[in-house]
Amino acid sequence: MSSVITTVEGLAALLAAQKSAFTAEGAVDAAERRRRIQQVIDLLVAWHKPLAAAMDEDFGHRPQGFSLMNDVLGSLASLKHARDHLEDWMQPQERQPFAPYDQLGAKARVLYQPKGSVGIIGTWNAPLFTLLSPLAYVLAAGNRAILKPSEIAPRTAEVLAAACAEHLDPLLVGVAVGGVEMAEGMTRQPFDHLVFTGSTAVGKAVMRNAADNLVPVTLELGGKSPTIVSRSADLATAAFRIAAAKAANGGQLCVNPDLIYVPREQLEAFLAELKGAYASLFPQVQGNPDVVAVVNARHLARVEGLVEDAIAAGVRVESLPEASAADPQDRRRPLRVVVDPPADRRIQQEEIFGPAMVLLPYDAIDAVLADINARPRPLALYWFGTDEAEQQRVLEHTLSGGVTINDAMMHAAMQDAPFGGIGASGMGHYHGREGFLEFSHARTVFEAGSYDPRREWGLLPPYGEHFLAAMEAQVTP
Ligand code: NAD
Numbered sequence: 228m229s230s231v232i233t234t235v236e237g238l239a240a241l242l243a244a245q246k247s248a249f250t251a252e253g254a255v256d257a258a259e260r261r262r263r264i265q266q267v268i269d270l271l272v273a274w275h276k277p278l279a280a281a282m283d284e285d286f287g288h289r290p291q292g293f294s295l296m297n298d299v300l301g302s303l304a305s306l307k308h309a310r311d312h313l314e315d316w317m318q319p320q321e322r323q324p325f326a327p328y329d330q331l332g333a334k335a336r337v338l339y340q341p342k343g344s345v346g347i348i349g350t351w352n353a354p355l356f357t358l359l360s361p362l363a364y365v366l367a368a369g370n371r372a373i374l375k376p377s378e379i380a381p382r383t384a385e386v387l388a389a390a391c392a393e394h395l396d397p398l399l400v401g402v403a404v405g406g407v408e409m410a411e412g413m414t415r416q417p418f419d420h421l422v423f424t425g426s427t428a429v430g431k432a433v434m435r436n437a438a439d440n441l442v443p444v445t446l447e448l449g450g451k452s453p454t455i456v457s458r459s460a461d462l463a464t465a466a467f468r469i470a471a472a473k474a475a476n477g478g479q480l481c482v483n484p485d486l487i488y489v490p491r492e493q494l495e496a497f498l499a500e501l502k503g504a505y506a507s508l509f510p511q512v513q514g515n516p517d518v519v520a521v522v523n524a525r526h527l528a529r530v531e532g533l534v535e536d537a538i539a540a541g542v543r544v545e546s547l548p549e550a551s552a553a554d555p556q557d558r559r560r561p562l563r564v565v566v567d568p569p570a571d572r573r574i575q576q577e578e579i580f581g582p583a584m585v586l587l588p589y590d591a592i593d594a595v596l597a598d599i600n601a602r603p604r605p606l607a608l609y610w611f612g613t614d615e616a617e618q619q620r621v622l623e624h625t626l627s628g629g630v631t632i633n634d635a636m637m638h639a640a641m642q643d644a645p646f647g648g649i650g651a652s653g654m655g656h657y658h659g660r661e662g663f664l665e666f667s668h669a670r671t672v673f674e675a676g677s678y679d680p681r682r683e684w685g686l687l688p689p690y691g692e693h694f695l696a697a698m699e700a701q702v703t704p
Contacts, residue, residue, distance in 0.1 A: 230397035231388040235412035241401045242416050245344040245371045248398045255369035257314040263366045264310040270394040275299045277386050285380040287558050288520040302359035308642035309367035316663040332676020339667040341369030343419030350424045351379035352479040357424040364662035371399050375413050378406040418442050427651050445655030448648050449578045450605040454484040457612025465611035466500030472635035473562055474508045477519035478582045482607040482636045485579050488595045491588035505547040513557045520558040521581055527558050530581030533574040534563045542568045596624045604650030609635045628652050
């Protein structure tokens with residue numbers, strides 16, 4: 228059987244074959260799980276150069292060092308963490324049986340068993356990471372998988388498929404290549420679990436289709452990650468770290484700072500710091516080999532459209548660095564800072580996911596919290612400052628997938644802690660023990676003792692005269 232699937236019928240056949248192999252195999256011991264993860268690690272080590280070249284080609288320009296850091300090293304970190312911890316995670320846990328059976332020889336335990344075959348649908352913006360980072364935890368839990376790379380990064384999909392064909396048994400890890408039809412086809416299959424990374428709108432369609440087969444889903448979606456610059460923050464540090472975050476992947480990261488709340492009286496000073504910081508990273512943008520291009524003409528038009536919609540309403544927009552005549556063939560663009568747009572502008576509502584951001588001046592921190600809470604739950608939240616009481620207030624009065632304090636995006640790189648969204652930014656998570664648990668079935672096993680007192684104690688029908696009184700006596704506070 229080929230590991231590269233190009234039709235939905237082929238996908239259904241591979242899934243059926245994986246399920247039969249899974250059932251026939253039974254338990255997957257730690258050594259076998261490590262062996263499978265190691266095969267993916269070896270694949271990445273052997274193929275990292277063609278994969279980085281493919282990502283460069285797909286974006287129209289993406290520095291290969293950046294692709295190694297973001298996608299190859301990011302995936303390797305997950306794979307190695309999972310490989311090195313899975314044996315601890317998979318240990319059965321003894322649990323306390325209830326009285327009186329605990330006194331009568333009963334025992335109980337929880338087994339963490341693989342679910343079976345997991346479908347993983349990835350995005351173009353982190354075309355390896357969104358497939359291979361969840362795969363690490365899927366394999367750690369003893370499952371098999373079918374990967375669906377994004378059609379918007381077709382060269383990466385092709386190279387990854389070739390690498391998988393060389394290194395992996397399709398009965399363990401297969402690859403389905405194709406467009407939206409294939410992605411939708413994935414969501415209609417009776418997988419044992421589905422991981423989807425993408426937009427909130429498509430996430431809803433994925434969950435609807437998965438519901439037909441009661442397939443549990445992990446949805447890694449996006450949102451407008453709010454960033455609060457506290458009055459207690461060092462402006463220069465906050466501006467530099469926000470600039471560095473916006474510079475990463477051309478702003479095309481799910482945890483990219485999107486709405487930046489700045490104290491009203493510090494708005495100009497912050498903007499000046501941001502300009503200086505961004506210029507120190509990217510003195511010019513077009514032709515700069517360090518800048519990641521917007522992935523395609525459609526996404527460029529989408530981001531430009533959000534900015535133009537604000538300009539049309541008379542909103543102030545700063546270009547970092549100053550815009551020069553754009554070469555239409557080069558999709559590297561300056562960072563556009565949209566200052567205080569009205570709430571009904573599209574850039575206030577839609578995820579930007581590109582080289583633009585919104586600055587929102589505020590007077591009181593509680594107004595910022597109210598604005599954040601009036602919006603869909605974000606994937607990430609950032610707070611810069613030194614006032615610990617304010618930090619605590621922000622953490623206690625908001626919800627988001629994760630949080631980084633005094634920087635941006637860092638929590639998403641943690642291997643030893645769950646990564647995922649909440650509400651409109653998704654559900655479930657990978658990374659860490661929680662990632663292992665996400666793809667395992669926690670199965671309770673109760674083992675009865677040999678002595679069964681129920682008949683002797685009048686606890687079985689026909690109920691004697693004392694049964695009701697005995698039950699009532701136990702209804703205690
Ligand atoms: P997208 O939702 O447009 O597409 C994602 C995938 O869904 C694609 O591979 C596509 O083939 C598939 N797809 C499209 N229509 C489908 C349908 N009807 N049914 C099933 N699958 C379908 O997202 P995108 O443009 O590729 O990625 C950008 C989005 O992803 C942003 O919202 C970003 O925040 C989010 N994202 C989230 C994370 C995270 O970890 N939370 C990571 C990266 C990106």
